[in-house]
Amino acid sequence: MWQRFTLYDLRVIGHYLGTLILFFAVLMALPFATALVFQEWEPAARYLVAIGIAMVAGCSLRFLRIEPGRLDRRQALAVTGFAWVVLALFASIPLYFSGHYTTYLDAVFDGVSGLTTTGASLIVDLDHLSYADNMFRFAMHALGGLGLIVVALSFGLFGRGGGASLFSSEGRSEHVVPNVVQTTQFIARITFIIIAIATVVITALCLAMGMEPTRAFLNALWVSTSGFVTGGFAPMQLSVMYYHSFPLEVILMVLMILGSISFVIHSEVWKGRASAFFRDIETKTMLLWLAVMAFVFTVTLASSPFNDILAILRRGLFMIISAFTTTGFQVVTTNQITTSFSNGAFLTLAFIMAVGGASGSTAGGIKFSRMGIIFKSIVSNVKEALAPDSARVVVSYNHVGKRVLTPEVVKEAMTVFILFVITYVIGALVGIAHNAEAIPAIFESVAMTSNGGIVTSLATPGMPATLELFYIFQMWAGRLEFVTLLALVVEIVASAIPRPRPKDRL
Known part of the structure; x- marks a missing residue:
């Protein structure tokens, strides 16, 4: 029997959402300070107003006082599920009034895209x-x-209460260390170290290109951040092509790969156990999958205008890494993707984005762990069919230690896999319903749901509102990996349906 949200549940959810909104107001102090430093007075005013609105809303929700330490699994799912959309609405306020968006919904789209690290953007004159x-x-x-x-x-x-519930509600079930707070601090520390090192190196490259120091540093910081968190936003309209630098592309490829690796594996390597990376089922699945896809993609590009073999390898390798890490950086123009790529290259990139990177990483998509488990399940079924009736088939795999393949693990992997595929298909049908051709519609749907960000001709400023809303839903659902979203929808529906009144006793 589905449980309903009670008034107390709503107070708890509101209280925690208020905390996140206040934290987001603090985050907006960073662009506000940037505006003051560079004497950008109009943006400074916008962010000051947005901070004020967020603080009023956050403080109002915080007044829904609750007993400390009371947060169950259902409430955590609701807090996590609503947070991505609620914060995107606050993000859209300063973005829309910048004058770089055709409609307000375009600004909301970019807010959701930024927070879900999809990287697709509807900004004008970037x-x-x-x-x-x-x-x-x-x-x-x-x-x-x-x-x-x-x-x-x-x-x-969030204090000491509800940390574990909130952590797992965001699709993270593996802890780097036993303590949730220490785990999150380790993730933040690793991220800071990698981005800091990359920023220094890329700043030097930008200075060598002739950029003035401040601009070189900011561009380096931004692309380093976007690369490691597999986001896809770029400070220039031409994305990575703007820099015309092969060394920069190599650094970004390394960053994207590092971002697509599970933080649990980062922890093992940090502790000196690098062999765990090579034994892991995700690594083996990744190498096999990418080897096949790289071969297919290179063959499909052979008939493209990129007749120079070095240009094919350079652009092809970068686009493959950008796609499988679901980052969305591009070294070919959108026009080249839509007019010069063959249908085979189009679909190959879509398949690569659909699978994505590793679980517990910053990448999106179905994830290599689930694909590896599904493959192991197929092997297990074949073994069972060939084994004698009296034999007991046990299939194991390595994922930060040796594990036994159980029906529960296979069911979870298959459930998420099927939900992703269904959403890919529905999104493609929605695109086709808006007069798009089939292959671009499939590609765009996969890019949104997997948070891949490589877009073609459909996601453009001022697109039909119905299509844009569905793409926003896909980015949200893909980031939550469906389980949290479905649980939230069930809770809302169960709460909305009126309960039958008990019959009066005679």
Whole structure:
């Protein structure tokens, strides 16, 4: 029997959402400070107003006082599920009034895209966006890439109550260390170290290209952040092509790969147990999958205008890594994707984005762990069919230690896999219903649901509102990996349906 949200549940959910909104107001202080430093007075006024609105809303919700330490699984799912959309609405306020969006819904789209690290953008005239607005876009990437709840827990915003429930509600079930807060702090520390190192190196590259020091540092910080959290936003309209630098592309490829690796594996390597990475089922699945897809993609590009073999390898490798990490950086123009890529190259990139990176990483998609488990399940079924009736078939796999393949693990992997595929198909049908051709509609649907961000001709400023709303839903659902979203929908529906009154006793 489904449980309903009670008044107390709503107070708890509101209280925790208020905490997240206040934290988001603090995050907006970063672009506000950036505007002051660079004397961008109009953006400074926008962010000051947005901070005020967020603080009033957050404090109002915080007044829904609750007993400390009371947060169950259902409430945690609701807090996590609502947080991505609620914070995107607050993010849309300063973005829309920047004058770089055709409609308000486009600004909401970018807010959801930034927080879910999809990286698709409907911004107009990106090349002339203020430093403050750019800083805000990449701050959203950092917050969303690590996870709203992970970042909040690392700062101890929720106290001691409900940490484990909130952590798992964001799709993270594996702890780096036994303590949830220490786990989130480790994730934040690893992220800071990697981004800091990359920023220094890329700053040097940008200075060598002739950029002035401040701009070089900011561009390096932004693309380093976007690359590691597999976000996809870029400070310039041409994305990575703007820099015309192969060394920069190599650094970004390394960053994207690091971001797509589970933080649990990062922890094992940090502790000196690098062999855990090579034994892991995700690593083996990734190498096999990428080897096949790289071969297919290279063959499909052979008939494209990129007749130089080095250009094919350079662009092809970068696009494959950008797709499988679900980052969304591009080294080919959108026009080249839609007009020069063959249908085979199109669909290959879509397949790569659909699977995504590793579980427990910043990447989106179905995840290599689930694909590996499904493959193991197929092997198990074949073994059982060939084994004698009296034999007991046990299939094991390595994922931070040796594990036995159980029906529960297979069921979870298959459930999420099927939900992703169904959403990919429905999204494609929605695109086709809006007069799009089949292959671009499939590609765009996969890009949104997997939080991949490589878009073509459908996701454009001022697109039909119905299509845009569905894409926003896909980004949200894909980031929550469906389980949290479905549980939230069931709870809301159960709460909305009136209960039958008990019959009067005679």
